[in-house]
Amino acid sequence: MSHQSFLTEQIQQNRDAYEQLAKHIWNTPELRFEEEQSAKLLADYIQAEGFTVERGIAGISTAFRARFGSGSPVIGFLGEFDALSDLSQIENQPSPEPKEAGGNGHGCGHHMLGTGAMAAAIAARDYMVENGLPGTIEFYGCPGEEGGSGKTFMAREGAFDGIDTAITWHPGYYNTVWAYETLANYQVSFRFQGKASHAAASPHLGRSALDAVELMNIGANYLREHIEETSRLHYAITNTGGVSPNVVQAEAEVLYLMRGMTVKKAKEVYERVQKIAEGAALMTETKLEMTFEKACSNFVRNHTLEDVMNKEMLAFGEPDYTDEEKQLAKQFYDTLSESEIQNAIDEVRKISTNDVAHDLAATTIPSTPDMKRLSGSTDVGDVSTIAPTVQCYTTCYAFGTPFHTWQMVAQGKTSYAMTGMLYAAELMSGTAAELLENPDLIDQAKEELHQRLDGTHYECPIPPGIEPSKLQN
Ligand SMILES: [Zn+2]
Structure with missing residues (x-):
């Protein structure tokens, strides 16, 4: 029996349990670092499966590690479970309506x-047990991916040290x-403290924190022209200092997200933005206070592992969908705007000449070493700098469904989403089986990572003392 058929059987025979778990988590959407129920559901399940579970690792109550076996290779699977705010939506319904x-x-x-x-x-x-292979399988419960960089905080505390892949x-x-490189980022809040005063009667006595925020943003917008093309900076004014124009705003705050191709490049942008903030404080005679929220590293690709996973993808073959599933997906597809669909087509064309089917595209796009696209940031980047890391994308949604939208929530419990989830489980476990059988591939992957890092080692971009931050409402 090939490892593919063994794994398909193992996964499919537990299909009901996995579907129920995913749907249960969908029903209990919890925001970053508050995923108590979701983390417990997964930790309890894998513990009952015979893994040893350590809960609350890295000082985060919803982070956990489940371990089975001993010795090398150590293969770690990463799982997330956090939800997003204000995205409640009735399941399977192709029109927006919060649940x-x-x-x-x-x-x-x-x-x-x-x-x-x-x-x-x-x-x-x-598979490891069945074939008497040596090794350790780990599953990491990774909280707070959405705006929280949970894995980066875990990495800072050494949670991923010792994993081989x-x-x-x-x-x-x-x-x-996944053949994308993602950007490293820094998220820092700049708070200005001024002095309130009557804006008409005694403006000369006031020192405006809102002016400081505005001047800082103007400076940052001028800076844009003088940073590398691949760097990014975005901001949100999180405190305007009040709603009264006749009061000089005594306090105001702006949250900056700064990105670059590497931690070093993101940090360069951050340091320049910091100078602009200091300049704004100087100009307005306000006091500046900076709060470092989080950071994450860029994703480091590993062609050795991509190659292994590609072969698994081709060996497992694409999942099939029923006409009913295709019809439901088509209903969601029809809610997308022309530009949303075009955006998805453009995205695929950047990486492939394959014709992508519409509605429910089970299309497989094998990755190649020269495929490269920058796309946002992910805290998987930190893990990829510590150990060679590989990931896949599978079809769980109608083609073009934008991320963080009601359409994505609505399709989260469809049978085709569940099929995509278990297909991903096949590809990931298949990759692990191949590595367990051929540990020399892990050595190659490690050597590749070593070369990519050019002699440097992982350095956590989040300084000591910074705590993970929950979402403020
Ligand atoms: Zn995500």
């Missing part, structure tokens, strides 16, 4: 991400091995 007004929703498919990665860890363990995935709308 609970103002409630949270799984608009990035992390209810499947955690469950699918856990299913992969269990199947890989079964990390494997994960993300739900998407076509099947491919």
